[in-house]
Each structure stands twice: as structure tokens, then as C-alpha cells.
Amino acid sequence: MSLFDLRACTLGHEHIAHAHAHHQLILATCGVTELEIEGHGDRVTGGRGCLIPYAHHHEYEGDGENRTLVLNLPLGALGTLRDGEDMERLFDRPRFFPVPARLNQLAGTLMVQLEQYPALHSEIAALLLRALYLHLEDRTAAADPGFPFARRANERLDLARLNAWIDRHLADDIRVEQLAALCALSPGHFHACFRELTGTTPLAHVQGRRLDHARALIRHGSLSLGHIAALIGFRDQGSFSRAYRRHFDLAPSMERQRALAICRVAGKSS
Template identity: 40%
Template sequence: MPSTIRQLPLESAVKHHAHDFHQIVITLCGSSEFEIEGLGGRVNAFSGCIVPANHEHYYSGLGYNRQLIFDLPIDAPALTGEHRELIALFDAPRFFALDGPLRHYLAFVESELLQARQGFADAQSDRLAATLLGALKARLQAEPPAARRRLDLAPIDRFIAAHLAEELRVADLARIACLSEAHFSERFRGQTGLSPWQYVRRQRLCAARELVTQSSLPLTDIAIQTGFANQSALSHAFRRRFGLSPRSLRKEGDNAPAFEAPTPEPRRALGKRRGSGSTLLP
């Protein structure tokens, strides 16, 4: 069967399904959310994901968006014959970003799609698909294996800082890294020496200490702004971390040592958001 190429927006309602053909989904503008067999992430403009056949996937569009979708049956010419090595792209779900040359190629595909208002001829669809798949395969093969790549902590830190007062889930952080919760937690601990729970707790306490020493906010407000249930919970965690209470630190001034590398805190059972099944971070 031939490949097909289509262009459409995704609805904001979350939908899910599986199908017996492979798929490449590329966001041309706006953003979308995809989760493929537990691997989830936001797909921004000029990024995409690989959806292997028979993999359950959830998806939704975020605001105004436009997607370019390549539907690739297992026996499509773009994946058989002289192109049969390209089938390896679909060994597992994957997210990717497009570089400059591939963005130019997508512009060409879009122009071809506009000219062929009645749709591509079968052979043209497969030729265009095979060129994209070949370029993707070459680029993704050149990337280091996921196990050796370091997590980019900068966007994770920005997300935590922007949502300190809210309930955070491991899934929230894993989504930024485009990893499943289990894979993210393993990689995160291996890189930082801390669990996501310990890391978020450290960020909350560092933010609380800054507010204690550099503002006149009541301690109750500081507790709420940094994600603690109340002033008592903040004071207890603060004393364990820094050796004195927030009130004592504010009285004495910030003469305590600068933030030192944290010692791992005792592990505890993590709560669950009702109905979500995702681990909550304190």
C-alpha cells in the first residue's frame, strides 16, 4: 500500500487510538501533546514524533496548531525494497526536532501538497516520505544513545520555579524531558544523585530561604508560595535542611553558610493525585 501525506489541526480534546501503520507527526505551527506507550512530551513547531504501528497513543492540540502527518503502511514503497532499512526508525517511539535543512524540505513538501489539491499521486507520496525518513534516520543515528545523554536541567528548573506553589508530579518533569516517569526518575537520580522528590524539595527550600532573607512577607505566605501546606510544614523542613527555623534566620540575618550540596533525605511514600495515578512531588 502507498504512503499518504496529510495536513490538519488537532483538536484540543485528548483522544487516543492505535493503528496498524507507522506514522510520523510533525508540528508545523502551534503545539501539540503526545504520549506514546508511556513516552510523553510536548511537540512544538518544527518538532515531531515517531509513532510505531500498533502503539497506543494519546494526543491533543494546544490552541491554534497545524500538523503534517505521514501515514506509512508496513508494506509501503517508502519502507520496502531499496528503502527497507528505513523500517528501523519505527523500532520504538521517539521525539525529534528538525534542523534547518529539514525545515526547508518540509516547506517543499507543503508546497507540493498545495499544488496537488486532489492529493499526491501514490508514487510521489512515497518518494517524498522516503526522503524525509532517510534524512531523519541519518540524524537520529548520529545522536548518542539516550542512556548516555545528559538531561537538560535548565528547562526543568524553570518549570519548577514557575510552579512552586502548585502540586507538581513526576510526570510533569518527565514530560519536559520527553521520557516516561520510570525512565526519567532513573536517569534523574543517576545524573543528580537525588530523586525528583528530593530535588523539588531542595528547590522549594532554596526559594523559601531567599524569601525569608530578602522580603518581609509573612512566613505563612512564604510557605504557600513555595508549595508547603502551612507555616509549620515549612519550618520543620527548613530546620532539617538549614539547622535553624525561618523565624530565627530572619531575626539573625542571613549569616548562615551559603547553600551546600544537600544530603539525601529519608525516602517516604509519595502521595497520589486522586484519579491521576501520577506521583505527586511535595
């Protein structure tokens, strides 16, 4: 095995059970993998990763739709990195851990880079490890669960699942109580956990997804702005336009004019 063995893959429906003589980090950008370490199970998702120290028996089965980063680390490999001795603590015991949105986004970016530039897999692996180390170091020791894994409330937040639900209900009046119920949490507790995980409030997150969806419709469709406003849950075009301008620093009408101009230029050049 090379110093850092990092690969991007899709874990299928086959049930695998084994142990290995190296540490392993597993992160997913989407999908679900059911994983059990010495009798203690959990799920690897876009919002939840896993660290498996060497010689620990584990079993897993993917959903066939995940995109997963698997990093295998020979014993002693971390010693080649800055803060390597401290980073060895990442693997002092098996654990699942919450993956905030910013770390999930970084994993997605690095997955693309890995697929485009496989020769850089060691450098990409080192960057990923450093980011994970800094993320876990920011968490207090009291909040860091030990083995077996006692799932904390904010680790019940499957952000990918929440986003999928939000996107299906953009035209509706989405309330924090509804999102909290999806995670089996009280609204107050959900709000606090969501802010800890994403750095923003649930309703601000919903608003951002509404406006991102609106931008795609404006750029790539011909629906009127009023129709788009209704589709994403605004009561009228005026409130939609004001929110859009605050979010993107650009009026939706100007966004459409830019998109049309780009299309005209592309049509002339083709």
C-alpha cells in the first residue's frame, strides 16, 4: 500500500465483513452506507463520517447510490505530516462523527479533483485529513462521543435528507416544527443543533435553497418571475424580488437579462 491510499467509489449492496491492518477514514458526499464496528452500528451519509482504527472488525453494505471517499492509512503514515503525532489521535478508537456542511462540500470538491488528477491522491488525502483534524479539534472533548457510539442530538441531522424534503416543498409554508419532526427533535433543540452543524438558522437555510432554485429557473427557463415566485413559496413577486436582490446583490430581472444576453452571444457564435 502507498503512503496514502485514497479512492472515490460507490459502495454497492454486497455485504462485506472484514478487518484490516491499517486505519481507515470513510466520508460520503451523498447516499447511505450501513456500517457496524464490532457490534455497534450507524450510517455513513453526507452528514456523518466514520473512523476505523486498524484491526477492528467491521461490516458494511452500501445503497448502491452513494459516492464515498475511502482513505486507507498504513500504521505510521501520519508521522510524515505536520502535526502527525497529534493526528494519530483521530484513530485512538472507532467512532462516527458529524460532518458539517463545509466539510461535506470540501469532500465533494476533493472527490472531483481526485477523479480528474489521480496522481495527486496523496496530496488530496493529506488535505482531507488536515481538514478533518481541525474540525474534530474544534469540538470539545466533552462533546466528542466515545465508543460505543452514543448518538448526540445534532448527529441525527441528516442534511442531505432534510434538503431533499425542503426541495420537494419549496412552494409550501415550511416551518421549523416540520423540519424538527423529521429528525425526532424538539423545535428548540433542532434549531440549536442545526445552527451548530451549518452555521446558519433553519429558516435562513430554507430561504437560501428557495433562491438558489429560483436562480436556476431564471437562468435556464422562460417562466415569468411571478410564476417562479409562486413556485418557490413567495406570496408575491415584490417580496421575491427584494429577497433575491438581498441574497445575490442582483435583481431577478437583471439576472434574466444577463442570461438572455449570454444565450444570444452563444447563438451567434455557434
